[in-house]
Amino acid sequence: MAGEPPLVDNLSAPAAYSGELPDRSAAPAVADGAMRRFREIMVDVADLEWVDKTLAGLSHKMLWRDDETGASIALVRFQVGSGIPSAHAHASNQFMFCLAGRYTYRPTGITLVPGSFYWNPKGSVHGPTVAEEESVLLEVYDGPHYPTHPDWYTSAEDAR
Numbered sequence: 544m545a546g547e548p549p550l551v552d553n554l555s556a557p558a559a560y561s562g563e564l565p566d567r568s569a570a571p572a573v574a575d576g577a578m579r580r581f582r583e584i585m586v587d588v589a590d591l592e593w594v595d596k597t598l599a600g601l602s603h604k605m606l607w608r609d610d611e612t613g614a615s616i617a618l619v620r621f622q623v624g625s626g627i628p629s630a631h632a633h634a635s636n637q638f639m640f641c642l643a644g645r646y647t648y649r650p651t652g653i654t655l656v657p658g659s660f661y662w663n664p665k666g667s668v669h670g671p672t673v674a675e676e677e678s679v680l681l682e683v684y685d686g687p688h689y690p691t692h693p694d695w696y697t698s699a700e701d702a703r
Contacts, residue, residue: 554580559610562617563591593620597697600625600674613687613703621646621674628695630670635686637663644678655680 554570557578568584593602600622608615613635621644630650641655648654649671655661655678663669665686689702696702 553582555582556580560607561610562605562607562615564606565608588618596701598625598627598695598701608703613684615682615684615688615703617682618642619680619682621672621678621680623674623677625674626672627670629693630668631693632666632668632690633663633684633688634665634690635684635688636665637661637688638683638685639663640681642679642681643676645675646672646678646680647675648672 557580559578560581564584564586565579565581567586568581570580570582588604588606591604593604595602602620604618606616606618626646639655639661641657641659641661643657644655646655648669651669653661654675687703692699692702
């Protein structure tokens with residue numbers, strides 16, 4: 544269309560992103576250390592493998608992470624009976640959209656079902672939780688996940 548800039552190389556400014564989608568969309572040349580440039584990309588998440596975390600019954604598909612701020616977008620899956628074992632707070636806002644299952648916050652009785660949107664404001668204590676059915680949630684953080692490493696993860700990578 545007239546007036547639109549031409550798509551020369553269709554690359555972003557240098558950024559420090561990671562996860563399944565950025566890893567697939569990164570340009571071959573590295574801009575500056577951990578900084579890379581990216582192309583737009585669309586991936587069918589059904590083609591991605593679930594990666595188990597060190598908390599039994601929890602796996603994820605990390606779609607995107609800003610390695611500088613800790614912000615992230617992932618699909619998380621809890622098997623029936625699994626969940627987060629204790630009350631905790633996050634170092635940023637947590638947003639979840641339930642795609643499948645029943646996922647309950649025990650103290651408050653809030654239950655996410657397909658179509659439910661949940662916002663847990665930064666610093667708000669919540670949990671423990673339990674998946675009453677296998678549950679798949681789209682989980683978004685606008686910054687780092689935890690102020691300190693939670694004891695239910697034996698891997699620091701799982702707490703990112």
